[in-house]
């Protein structure tokens with residue numbers, strides 16, 4: 001039996017990453033629905049695939065405008081307002097090419113490094129023996145070390161910078177004091193790394209631009225912001241998505257066995273695993289910059305619109321039998337887990353490669369991988385922009 005959704009529901013939904021929130025079935029009949037956010041403001045929650053895509057592809061639904069003072073908010077900003085439109089800032093500053101080169105998995109040696117490093121991390125786990133926390137000792141380390149490699153900084157520095165993310169990605173009504181302190185400290189630290197001759201990679205390349213008159217408009221702080229934000233967006237997304245992919249596979253051992261037997265299927269399986277991925281716990285926020293009509297609903301200029309990726313990805317109108325994980329699903333790559341439109345994730349090939357390489361390394365050496373605790377004992381992080389198991393204890 002389905003019931004009509006109440007006039008105003010609270011958002012976000014459950015932080016539990018094992019099941020789609022039950023509200024999503026109720027929202028199918030109301031794909032544009034009023035919700036109350038953590039900040040206490042009203043927003044439109046969009047939950048059909050077609051309408052989510054429409055919002056993401058229409059620039060009048062603006063990401064940059066969500067950081068303007070006084071607008072309705074999903075939760076308090078934890079970063080300086082101008083940083084919200086980060087990738088556009090990088091593009092405007094002429095840095096897009098350097099960034100895209102650094103995050104391209106086809107860049108010289110990056111793919112080889114990823115394969116070798118994932119294998120080393122799995123070796124370490126095998127030496128240590130079960131049980132281990134696969135989130136902390138594999139997904140996190142692999143994500144941090146990959147970003148150390150991309151930025152050209154030490155693994156210790158990447159770990160230090162990544163420790164800020166536990167606060168930076170909190171979603172709360174008021175900004176945690178720690179978020180601003182961490183931000184300022186991290187920017188100061190990365191500014192120092194620009195002067196360090198040991199710094200290579202993207203930060204080294206950015207540091208070199210400082211001698212080029214064509215880039216005289218760039219301040220050290222702008223360059224450091226590129227590093228801090230890429231590490232933040234990248235580590236949280238890769239670590240989170242991989243942890244959730246592993247949870248999915250451990251709950252579906254027949255799929256894991258299939259990938260262990262036929263590892264050549266892994267790259268194609270990644271999109272379907274990302275389609276059912278519940279990593280994103282909030283809605284992708286946009287502010288209407290004009291009066292608009294969406295799915296028969298009037299959206300007024302200045303109103304907040306939240307795109308619910310997990311609902312789009314499980315919309316039966318787009319993905320028939322959406323709750324079945326079909327590793328051969330023909331349109332799996334149409335999922336919105338990397339967003340869509342003007343703010344589509346610039347690191348899609350890297351994100352997919354990261355997950356494929358990790359699964360390949362685990363499948364090769366740990367076909368018996370299983371949870372070391374009953375699944376209902378996984379603890380899900382709350383008050384956070386991503387769904388994440390606090391620990392992922394596994395045996396093999």
Ligand code: HEM
Nearest residue numbers: 087230233234237238241284337338339343345346347351
């Ligand atoms: C599996 C891994 C990843 C997932 C699932 C993911 C997901 C996303 C999503 C959903 C968006 C769109 C946000 C929006 O529209 O509001 C996005 C944007 C972005 N992502 Fe990723 N991401 C991943 C990996 C990465 C990595 C590795 C990096 C950098 C090293 C990165 C950097 C960015 C940046 C800078 C943006 C902002 C783009 C813009 O505003 O134009 N992402 N990502």
